[in-house]
Amino acid sequence: MSIEYLGLSEINGPLIAVEGVQDGFYEEMVEFVVEGNQKKLGRIVEINEDKAVIQVFESTDGMSLNNTHTRLTGRPMEIGLSEDILGRTFNGLGEPIDGLGKITPECVKNVNGMPLNPCCREYPRNYIRTGISAIDGLTTLIRGQKLPIFSGNGLPHDQLAAQIVEQASLGEGSQEEFAIVFAAMGVKYDVAEFFRRTFEESGASSHVAMFLNLSNDPVVERLITPKVALTAAEYLAFEKHMHILVILTDMTSFAEAMREVSSLKGEIPSRKGYPGYLYSELATLYERAGIVAGVEGSVTQIPILTMPNDDITHPIPDLTGYITEGQIVLERSLHQKTIYPPIQVLPSLSRLMKDGIGAKFTREDHQDVANQLFSSYARVGEARDLASVIGEDELSQVDKQYLKFGAAFEQEFVAQGPSENRSIQETLDIGWRLLSILPKEELDRIDTKILEKYYVGQKAEASAT
DSSP states (O other), X not given: OOOEEESOSEEETTEEXXXXXXXXXXXXXXXXXXXXXXXXXXXXXXXXXXXXXXEESSOOTTOOSSSEEEEEEEEEOEEEEOGGGTTOEEETTSOBOSSSOOOOOSEEEETTOOOOOGGGBOOOOSEEBOSOHHHHTTSOEETTOBOOEEEOTTSSHHHHHHHHHHHOBSOTTOOSOEEEEEEEEEEOHHHHHHHHHHHHHHTGGGGEEEEEEETTSOHHHHHHHHHHHHHHHHHXXXXXXXXXXXXXXXXXXXXXXXXXXXXXXXXXXXXXXXXXXXXXXXXXXXXXXXXXXXXXXXXEEXXXXXXXXXXTTSHHHHXXXXXXXXXXXXXXXXXXXXXXXXXXXXXXXXXXXXXXXXXXXXXXXXXXXXXXXXXXXXXXXXXHHHHHHHOGGGSOHHHHXXXXXXXXXXXIIIXXXXXXXXXXXXXXXXXXXXHTTSOGGGOTTSOHHHHHHHHHXXXXXXXXX
């Protein structure tokens, strides 16, 4: 039997307090009736003896201490799911906003998820092709991995996210089912429209479930959006046996919402004013990626976050780096050179890459080519620094070749069109063509047999041209 409580004890922004609560629990859903007719939803975020602090998903406009009835539902927040969510657009709470009616659910799931026993996890294998050379070739995304994109304000991370949604696949010849769950938090209306229009025009929308929390939506809804999206992804992956790529943008908006609510609750702030549990909240989301042993399907995550002032040591990217298996870093200086996507190769890495590439997955030379491109591009930085001191004319012939390689690498390998979809073979062939700029003896990160097989062919082809 549910108990209805009359009146409120306190209202502070999106938070309200109710005293005399019996048998309430953390994350329990609460229903409010204002003035006898207006209904609102909330969830319990703190319990202290018989006092419950409740987050209201909508605004608290119209609510007062005397005109509100509160009822505890006895259940956590849940979302109804079926395969019909693909091709649909929802708000941050999982309610349809595309005018196509409600989903007829096959099941109802708790959005908070269930802890996954680490012993049940399977090591990530196989790669997901994005069609972007700087990602596929050098920081390969592996199924079941969590690989964030570190961006900055004004950088084209939205365009990059849309391109990944359009082009992502399980690779050539794969017959396995693949879909995308896309969640945007705190985005402006024009950005949301850009995503909608891009997905529809490219034909990708049919295999995308989109969850949108706009910047003018309630802040507390932003805290629920990634949980709702990941619950949908887990359902499709582990019950419908699909391989799901989840894109979460922008995790900085999620963290800012957490800081705002934490401040209203009067909690003691930690670094930069963020709550001390920011790490555990991020880990709760990121660790929902993975593969369950014995179950077909996987959940792969690409969280996107904007670094305030391009500071990679800021708490949000810093803590994200502890939890995830690598990162893709967007660089402002490359963007200023009109290079798209402006991926800075050297600080980017994929820690699981080595186990999902090679002869069985991509091509036998993939790891060697990636190692050599990293090494050679690092040498380009040294040559550029030296040229800035003594002048380019005074450089050795080898250093001049490295400068030539660096310019070609940025313009031909990193840079590509926003609708250019490269296969892994095309990416590796471009890498070999660029490495042929350098003397053969400089390629010391490549196995001799692979070097003889690929370097000579590419050089002969270049000479013939």
